Structure formats: C-alpha cells, structure tokens
Amino acid sequence: MSAELRGKTALVTGGTSGIGRAVVEHLAEVGMQVAFCGRDAERGASVAAASGASFIRSDATDRDDCDRSVEQAASLLGGRLDLFVGCAAMIFAAPLGSTPEPIFRELVEVNLTATFRYSRACFEVMRRQGRGVITHVVSDAALRGIHHIPAYSVTKAGVLALSETLAAEAAPHGVRVNAICPGAVFPGMQTTPEGYEHHAEDASTWGSAPSGRHGTGRDVSNAVLWLASEAAAHVSGATLRLDGAAGVATRGVSRA
Numbered sequence: 001m002s003a004e005l006r007g008k009t010a011l012v013t014g015g016t017s018g019i020g021r022a023v024v025e026h027l028a029e030v031g032m033q034v035a036f037c038g039r040d041a042e043r044g045a046s047v048a049a050a051s052g053a054s055f056i057r058s059d060a061t062d063r064d065d066c067d068r069s070v071e072q073a074a075s076l077l078g079g080r081l082d083l084f085v086g087c088a089a090m091i092f093a094a095p096l097g098s099t100p101e102p103i104f105r106e107l108v109e110v111n112l113t114a115t116f117r118y119s120r121a122c123f124e125v126m127r128r129q130g131r132g133v134i135t136h137v138v139s140d141a142a143l144r145g146i147h148h149i150p151a152y153s154v155t156k157a158g159v160l161a162l163s164e165t166l167a168a169e170a171a172p173h174g175v176r177v178n179a180i181c182p183g184a185v186f187p188g189m190q191t192t193p194e195g196y197e198h199h200a201e202d203a204s205t206w207g208s209a210p211s212g213r214h215g216t217g218r219d220v221s222n223a224v225l226w227l228a229s230e231a232a233a234h235v236s237g238a239t240l241r242l243d244g245a246a247g248v249a250t251r252g253v254s255r256a
C-alpha cells in the first residue's frame, strides 16, 4: 500500500497540529511529496523540519488564501495533486443557547465553507488530471449531534454532506471522495475561536471506546493512506467510522 504511494503528491489542511500533523508526517514517511496549510508559522516550520513537507501559511477564513494555497501546492508539487486531505477545523464547547452568533459563523466558515473552498479548488485540478482522491476528516459528531458541542456538530454534518455530494459529482472524472469520522482522538482538539486549549498530556485520564483505548493520529493517517491506495479503488462516497466501536456500543448495559 505504501510503496505505490511513493512519489505521489498531497495537500493537507490543518497540518500544523494533532491529526493533520500525524497525517503529514505519515504521508511523508511513505515517500509522498506533501504540502500542508495552517496559520501558525512556528508550528508550521516545526512540522516541515520534522517531515520534509512544505508549509503554506494560510488562513482558512480567507477565500483568496484557500484558492492561492491550492495553486501554490500544485506548483510546489510539480503541477500534480494526487491527494487532498481536509483536516483544518476548530471546536467550541457550549450549549446552542449560549453560543454567540459570531462564533457559530466562524465555525461554519472554518470547518465547512473553507473545506468547500479547498475541495472545490482541488477537485478542479484533479478533474483536469482525470484522477485524484479527496478525503475529509470529519467526526462522529456528524453522525449524531453531540450535545455539548452543537455548533461543531452542525458544521461537521455539513462536511459529511459535502463529501457525499462531491463524491457523486467527481466519480465520472476519476476522482474519489470519502469521509473519515473519528471518535475521540487523543489529545483532543486544541483550536477554538478563542485560541489554543491545551489538554492533559496523560492519555490514561481519557475515556476509552469498547476497543479499550482512545484513537490516535496514526489510526486516522492509516485510514487516509488506505483510502488513497489502489486497494480502495472502488471506495467513494463512503463514511468510515473510526472509533473503536464507541458509536455502536450499548450504553449502560453490560453484555459480558
């Protein structure tokens, strides 16, 4: 799976942190040429130094930045774009009744509208090539609204619909589009409209799924690699739940 991806090209949004960083590092490790986006120049430089990938500083709330980043990535990567991974997002934890409208709008802008913009621009490059893979890192919150993160859940449900509808449009052009829906991935999302939140470094303080553990960035990057590979050649419009069975567990009832 990895060998066939060597030399192929990828653009990853949200590559400066967490899951996106893990994806950038894994793709680079298997020999792909990778460009990644984010706002934070210091973290971008650190990921670039660790992986050899190219950092493109961009703010997903800026429409021109999104289009420019895709153009810059295609140019840095020799004119081809084999894979786009949409990972950039932010979270806001408050009941809907206490969610200020500007914050709701910002989440829609970053999580949904920017994913639309990047995907549309990448699809245009891939349509011309006659092949390509788009993978959206969504969330289990898209599959069932999670009550303490309602604004985030709404945006992620939108990204899932974007993924499915683009898959149908893109399939005749040789482009596959899929969604990965992780459950809780340690150390959790850090990016909020109010800045970065830092969570406990100790994984043992995290709840786990029925599989007995929380997810990792590597779990997600493994799924990204599989979806990009020929083994997934007929997989498009799919939603891959990646949560160690947390979403299908029977709550409060032991079946032992």
Ligand SMILES: NC(=O)c1ccc[n+]([C@@H]2O[C@H](COP(=O)([O-])OP(=O)(O)OC[C@H]3O[C@@H](n4cnc5c(N)ncnc54)[C@H](OP(=O)(O)O)[C@@H]3O)[C@@H](O)[C@H]2O)c1
Pocket: 013, 014, 015, 016, 017, 018, 019, 020, 021, 037, 038, 039, 040, 041, 043, 058, 059, 060, 061, 086, 087, 088, 089, 090, 110, 137, 138, 139, 140, 181, 182, 183, 184, 185, 186, 187, 188, 189, 190, 191
């Ligand atoms: N961690 C989890 O438990 C979990 C579970 C399910 C799904 N997910 C999904 O996985 C993805 C990554 O989550 P994570 O845990 O890695 O979160 P994270 O550590 O907070 O990383 C978020 C990334 O998004 C980028 N980003 C945020 N706002 C941006 C903006 N305006 N412009 C450009 N980039 C922006 C950040 O880059 P800069 O700050 O450098 O701009 C950062 O690289 C998200 O789509 C999230 O919804 C996470």
